[in-house]
Amino acid sequence: MEEHVYDSVYLRSRDFEEGRALFETWDPNARYAWDAGVAIGGYLRGLKAGKLIGRYCPECGRVMIPPRMFCEQCFRATDHWVDLHDTGTVITFSLCYVTWDMVRLEEPQIPAVIEIDGASPGMGIMHILSEVDPDAVRIGMRVQAVWKPAAERTGAITDISYFKPLG
Amino acid sequence: MIREVAIVGAGWSGFRSITPDLSYKELMYEAAVQAYEEAGIDPRRDVDSFVTVAEDYNEGTSIFDEYVPDQLGALHRPVHTISGEGIHGLAAAVMQILTGRFDIVVVEGHSKASNILTLPYILAFAFDPVFNRPLAAHPYYVAGMEMMRYLVETGTTHRECACVVAKNRNNALLNPLAGFGAAISVDDVLASEPVAEPLKRLECAGHSDGAIVFVLAESATARALTDAPIWVRGVGWANDTFWLESRSWGLARYARDAAQMAYRTAGIKSPRAEIDFAEVDDTFAYKELQHLEALGLCPPGAAGEWTAAGGTELSGEFPVNPSGGALGEGHLLDATGLARALEVVLQLRGEAGQRQIADPEVGLAFGWRGVPTTGGAAVILTN
Amino acid sequence: MSRNRVAIVGAGMTKFVRRAQETAKELAWEAAHLALESCEMTLDDVDAVVIGTAPDAFDGVHMKSEYLSDGCGAWGKPVMRGYVGGGTGVFAPIQGWYHVASGLFDTVLVICEEKMSSCQPHPQAAFLTIFDHTTERPLKPNLLWIFALEMNAYMNRYGLDKRDIATVSVKNKRNAADHPAALLGDPNITVEDVLNSEVLAWPVQRLDVSPVTDGAVAVVMCAEHVARRATNKPVWIEGVGWSLDTAYWTNRDLSYPVYVEEAARMAYEMAGITEPRKQIHIAEPYDPFDYKELHHLEGLLLFDRGKAPEAAAAGVTQRDGDLPVCPSGGLLGVGNPIAAAGLMKVAEIFWQLRQEAGARQVPGRPKRGLAQAWGDLMQVGTVVVMGV
């Protein structure tokens, strides 16, 4: 089947750096201001106030976070806000030694999915764990949010600096 | 067509230049609820497949189809995006139904154009990165060059192009969906500031936010769901080359080829005689004229004169863009062609209110993907 | 079955490389040209074109299929791009199938292309933008996070051993040593090599992961009457399926890919498959990470939940095992130019079922195989069942 494979031309990083291959570069300058809308707007305002909130579906009875104005399972409107706790349980986690653009980290970042107390079972959000020995992190570990001081909160997911072990 | 396909539900939301009260998900949800109510279906039970039309850089999200299923009731169902014009999405749904394995398919398209802070950069990001993008010019230069060539090749006048704007924005005054209605004159258009000469500011459609959802069904299902199905009689789509350096500038080849396919699948021999009205892409005023000619709805070079003489007005012999088109409703990015199709549906149902055409039976909608592309898609609908 | 049978009659691909000199459209042409040549067709025979390609952020071109179109043979033709993230490579032939099965077209050229090397500062950076812009991106997530989170959930649920999972990487990189297009074939790699490789995002290590790759793959799909003329060895599309789960991925049980099961059930039903373990002879599940192959084999109902790792370790999925899995070498070995990698799997099943896979040919003259891809936020399954 070799005849069905085209011998494309392989370049090395050096070929770019040393001018052996011509290339153009471009910054797309793709910038946005995404309307948060009703559900995420409420979520962001809650974060600014130092609390996590969810939405309730009267049909399946689930309390959902991140909040949404519709229940994706029942396809009906969610009908009220529910104040949740800022504590939860680690559903899964990782010890990550690289940044989003693949720069090596000495100390790992610990992303996790955290099931939030007061929301329905399995309702997690993604955040970071800190103030914890990486080797001690376990699935099932109880954690709580560490909030930025109120004056520094802007209405963002980063108004929670990280989650740390509870107690 | 081998198997008959009909539109049995339509929903929309937004259609305003900004929609700060709704996230894109909420915009889509509102349109979907309306379409499903109208069709009398439960998406969690009745829909076999979902198609959304979206481009990553219009959304500001890579792999946008991730964010599609929840607000459409499409969870755990076949869902895919078409990175194309809205009518490409309709065509994808039609093909799925024609296979015989899908009875109800939903098509969605939306725009949150107001959320894009750097729209000209996004369009420039579509250029060939080696031969065109380094010029770093506002992408509408392609429209300016195309308009110039079109005017010279066909003898169309700038004034005739401006007639399109006056017609469409006046039509939009009669359309509660349209946000760009205005009682403007041809002279107002010609007096607006230049963008890429000969193209003027008022000859370029503004942008709108909005969402549109259609429910399509095969014939037996369609008849069971509604007394007034709108039948899809033909679909067609085509591209010219992408290269600026070898495309056809005067004639919109992609529109001609797309229309020929649509007419072939619909069994239409003389489009002008067999079609009653059309909604065609008017992203730029000259595009409506160029497209009418390429679609075979008038002879080459005749669209300008026809328009100036009022032939394509609401009261004319062949109304074009009774909705107001993109010039009157605002350009809805990928959903623009669906907005064209939506008006055809409303007209064929007799639900077009003050802008209702008398007893139309066959309508055509045509969408173009915008600069710098040469992609277009057409659909022919009947009641 | 649908009213029109659809077959694949030709396939071609580029070499998978880390950085190609070719432009994206030149890569697409190389693959498409070879696919047409392989079945002695020309562009005149092609009625429509389907393009599959993943994020525009990789190639760095907005409306990427418009840019690619002339390299895909779409001049003056109907062309459409379907898109389901990483699932696109196996979705593109599904789209090719519905083009032909609709009766609108007799012959469709399906091309998948990805040029990840265009994306700077690192192709992985593009993956930041697949996360929710408001609730997740501010945390600067990367793609490894979600794989690591999913892998950890999977391992924890079933008490899995990383050593068993690492055998997948070893198998695929060894298999790829026989693939003429492969980027990372290695006949001598061992489980120890994988377990000792750099930890990227525990439990994910360097050799658990497929490489960043440039490449393109194309197949030619035809209606039955054309296929019979074009070749005496058509490979039929017997079943197709696809399904999408919620975007709220942090609300899901990550230990089982239910969307893959849904896609598989849809494809099996269409293909009349009631006992997949007996009726599927060869499989190319999506393997961007080694655990994913196992995860997907379970979702495809080819192994019980949590049981694929020990089967892999026992050799069941080797080329000469009971169920050869990723005989091509998969994404881990051949490379992972996202959409092109998925279509490479379809091409592999095509070559295997035609007994044309050379050194990679599995024994026992398989009659039916499947290819599967996965994508988005651990969310989409796409499945094609093919037979002779």
Place this chain on the structure above:
Amino acid sequence: MSMLHRIEHVHDALAWEGDMPTQGRYTAGIAGERFLREIQENGKLLGTACLTCDIVYVPPRLYCERCFDHLDEWVEVPPTGRVYTFTLVHLDLDAKPLPEPRMMAFVQLDGADGGLVHFLDEAEPEDICIGMRVEAVFKDKTERKGSILDIAYFRPVTACQ
């Protein structure tokens, strides 16, 4: 059932700002590399010819987009041609008015079916017409980088008829 609550006050309508933070690095490609090298080193323009379709592609292609054949018939074309169409652009990429509007054109090169999209200069907008003969003005060799911008612009050779 549509949404049960809505935003009722302007200040409750929030927007989250962000970007798509990757950049692109684009190879010139197999055909483009040779084309741009020839401009850079020799100030000459090359095309590829499809003998089957009788087309000379500029910029050159690796393949014929019409018959899909591999193209390896390279031809030199002169840096002269005619304005096929043109425009006067008034906006920059931020949609702000340019200090001076710029003329841009698609120049169909002599001996080629294709040509180049580029700037026009050394003329007033009112002096430009379709069909006008123009020539490429190359940057000085020391400034050339192997880019389409190694051509500074096109300029008229003769006035409009």
